[in-house]
Amino acid sequence: MESSHADKNAVFRRTRGRLDRIGDPALKAVTFAAAAFAVTVLGLITYELVRGSRLAFHRFGLGFLTSQAWDTIHNQFGALSLIFGTVVTAVLAIVIATPLAIAIALFLTELAPKPVRALLGALVEMLAAIPSVVLGLWGILVLGPFVQNQLEPFLGSTLGFLPFFRGPHYTSGILTAVLILTIMVVPIVASVTRELFATVPVELREGALALGATRWEMVRGVLLPAARPGILAAVALGFGRAVGEAIAVSMVIGSQVGIHWSLFAFGDTLASRIAGQYEGASTNLQISSLVYLAAILLVISLAVNIGAQLLIRPIDRRPRRQRIALDRALETQGMSAD
Amino acid sequence: MTEPAFSLRTSGRLRRRQLVSRMMGALAFGAALLAVAVLAIVVISVANRGASALSLDFFTKNQAQGFNPSGGGILFAIVGTGVIVGIATLIALPLGVLVAIYISELAPPRLARVARLALDITNGIPTIVIGIFVFTLIVAAHGQSALAGSLALAIIMVPLIARATEEVLLLVPSAQREASLALGVSRWRTTFSVIVPSAMGGVLTGTTLAIARAAGETAPLLFLTSLGASSYADANPLHPLQSMTFAIFIYAEQADPAFQAKAWATAFTLMCFVLVTSLAAKLAMARYRKKLEG
Numbered sequence: 154m155e156s157s158h159a160d161k162n163a164v165f166r167r168t169r170g171r172l173d174r175i176g177d178p179a180l181k182a183v184t185f186a187a188a189a190f191a192v193t194v195l196g197l198i199t200y201e202l203v204r205g206s207r208l209a210f211h212r213f214g215l216g217f218l219t220s221q222a223w224d225t226i227h228n229q230f231g232a233l234s235l236i237f238g239t240v241v242t243a244v245l246a247i248v249i250a251t252p253l254a255i256a257i258a259l260f261l262t263e264l265a266p267k268p269v270r271a272l273l274g275a276l277v278e279m280l281a282a283i284p285s286v287v288l289g290l291w292g293i294l295v296l297g298p299f300v301q302n303q304l305e306p307f308l309g310s311t312l313g314f315l316p317f318f319r320g321p322h323y324t325s326g327i328l329t330a331v332l333i334l335t336i337m338v339v340p341i342v343a344s345v346t347r348e349l350f351a352t353v354p355v356e357l358r359e360g361a362l363a364l365g366a367t368r369w370e371m372v373r374g375v376l377l378p379a380a381r382p383g384i385l386a387a388v389a390l391g392f393g394r395a396v397g398e399a400i401a402v403s404m405v406i407g408s409q410v411g412i413h414w415s416l417f418a419f420g421d422t423l424a425s426r427i428a429g430q431y432e433g434a435s436t437n438l439q440i441s442s443l444v445y446l447a448a449i450l451l452v453i454s455l456a457v458n459i460g461a462q463l464l465i466r467p468i469d470r471r472p473r474r475q476r477i478a479l480d481r482a483l484e485t486q487g488m489s490a491d
Numbered sequence: 492m493t494e495p496a497f498s499l500r501t502s503g504r505l506r507r508r509q510l511v512s513r514m515m516g517a518l519a520f521g522a523a524l525l526a527v528a529v530l531a532i533v534v535i536s537v538a539n540r541g542a543s544a545l546s547l548d549f550f551t552k553n554q555a556q557g558f559n560p561s562g563g564g565i566l567f568a569i570v571g572t573g574v575i576v577g578i579a580t581l582i583a584l585p586l587g588v589l590v591a592i593y594i595s596e597l598a599p600p601r602l603a604r605v606a607r608l609a610l611d612i613t614n615g616i617p618t619i620v621i622g623i624f625v626f627t628l629i630v631a632a633h634g635q636s637a638l639a640g641s642l643a644l645a646i647i648m649v650p651l652i653a654r655a656t657e658e659v660l661l662l663v664p665s666a667q668r669e670a671s672l673a674l675g676v677s678r679w680r681t682t683f684s685v686i687v688p689s690a691m692g693g694v695l696t697g698t699t700l701a702i703a704r705a706a707g708e709t710a711p712l713l714f715l716t717s718l719g720a721s722s723y724a725d726a727n728p729l730h731p732l733q734s735m736t737f738a739i740f741i742y743a744e745q746a747d748p749a750f751q752a753k754a755w756a757t758a759f760t761l762m763c764f765v766l767v768t769s770l771a772a773k774l775a776m777a778r779y780r781k782k783l784e785g
Contacts, residue, residue, distance in 0.1 A: 176679035202624060282769045424617055455612065
């Protein structure tokens with residue numbers, strides 16, 4: 154080890170001048186090229202999707218967005234029912250997932266005994282690591298029968314007066330897809346929210362408690378308001394994830410076009426329709442229509458993600474600076490913020 | 492955090508407030524319990540159904556002739572996933588690390604912000620869209636190949652690797668960096684002999700997480716490396732190759748319970764790989780971060 158270090162140093166000394174003259178600019182150029190490439194990929198994706206969907210765009214125009222057809226025989230394609238299915242499943246999933254995720258984050262930061270916090274947090278994050286095809290398989294063969302035999306009859310008998318809970322019961326359908334998406338979204342929102350809660354300064358919490366607030370009043374009065382923009386961003390990220398999920402949804406949603414108000418009915422989303430057509434399209438127009446769907450999906454996910462980034466950026470900086478300042482202040486007094 | 496010690500005896504309104512607080516606590520506990528229970532139910536039901544179909548043959552044999560449900564294994568899918576993910580890693584690792592070096596060490600702040608934003612946005616693009624992108628870019632003209640699948644996975648992995656690497660590069664104490672520069676060592680040598688080595692642990696764990704994520708992806712592979720893939724172990728990246736995720740997807744759709752058993756067994760294998768590697772990587776990352784932060 155020692156001698157190899159010495160050898161290396163000798164080589165360094167001999168070659169230093171020559172290599173250093175090109176080394177720095179070369180490093181800068183190569184890393185810049187890599188970064189430029191990473192940025193270019195985004196533009197390239199947009200360009201390719203526009204190019205690929207041109208045929209369908211010329212044929213259907215923006216009417217593609219308002220047509221419900223997906224008829225491979227007559228070559229009529231439209232995205233309306235898919236957009237509907239995407240929005241309904243993603244919105245319902247996020248509506249169920251958000252309170253759950255916030256509650257989990259609260260439990261993990263405020264209530265759980267310190268030793269189990271890290272373990273529980275890791276378990277919740279593991280839920281996000283399960284491959285979507287595995288969750289889809291579980292969705293059709295385990296969750297589906299439960300939805301068909303227990304959940305849907307129960308919902309039908311208690312809430313059946315609403316149009317959303319009527320119709321025959323199947324293992325697959327919008328409800329099963331919503332539940333699968335909820336399982337995927339909860340860990341994402343929960344882990345971001347947990348980090349947000351952790352950045353709220355300790356004095357604020359302790360101040361509220363010292364003033365006699367109960368723990369819940371402290372959460373409602375201090376933690377939630379401080380973390381609100383961040384939670385919104387986390388929800389947007391979760392929504393983006395739910396919108397883009399293709400495989401698990403295509404396995405459990407029933408893959409039928411048409412707009413149905415009942416959650417028990419079959420449906421389809423943009424992403425799962427694309428996934429379902431992998432075995433090959435019969436015409437160029439159909440391929441182009443699939444690319445059109447992908448372009449719509451790209452627009453939705455860009456809007457959601459950029460929105461989330463804009464929400465995160467400003468607060469991302471503020472609390473970190475606060476926390477660093479707080480850390481320093483406490484360190485000088487021989488304490489640590491953690 | 493400890494609750495303040497009230498010397499007052501609780502009564503009336505205060506008691507009601509504390510009741511509300513306790514109830515909310517119970518609800519939060521219930522939510523956490525529910526999440527852990529769902530994880531347990533998924534893992535246990537996959538393990539239950541998958542483990543019984545596992546055997547040595549399952550890992551060392553290929554699909555039986557003529558898509559026969561009985562016998563045979565998934566060697567072809569394991570090899571396919573290995574090749575596709577392996578090539579994707581070979582592309583994404585150097586690219587991701589270089590991007591991270593640029594962002595954290597060399598770029599002017601404004602360019603760094605642009606690159607960071609681009610990475611985060613790419614990370615948010617649905618993977619099926621990336622699959623369609625590579626399809627129109629390459630596959631539409633040149634046909635399916637494992638290489639096309641690798642390219643799509645690489646696009647998914649670069650932001651993950653770059654952001655993880657950037658995070659640990661920022662953790663490298665600036666004293667190390669400054670000491671090296673103060674000794675007259677040039678910037679690039681400082682980068683490769685001081686900064687990158689002390690960030691290496693973070694780079695590796697970040698890459699491991701990205702590999703776990705890529706191995707579990709199905710959507711981007713559907714249009715790129717699925718049709719006409721042989722059910723024999725093949726390692727030629729120019730052929731369309733099967734993957735474990737695609738095998739689960741296909742087996743799951745068959746009505747024959749023997750195929751469903753194969754789907755469970757493949758899912759169990761994949762899930763074990765993904766959960767164990769990502770958990771190990773996360774533990775390593777936590778330990779490593781603690782070490783760097785001191």
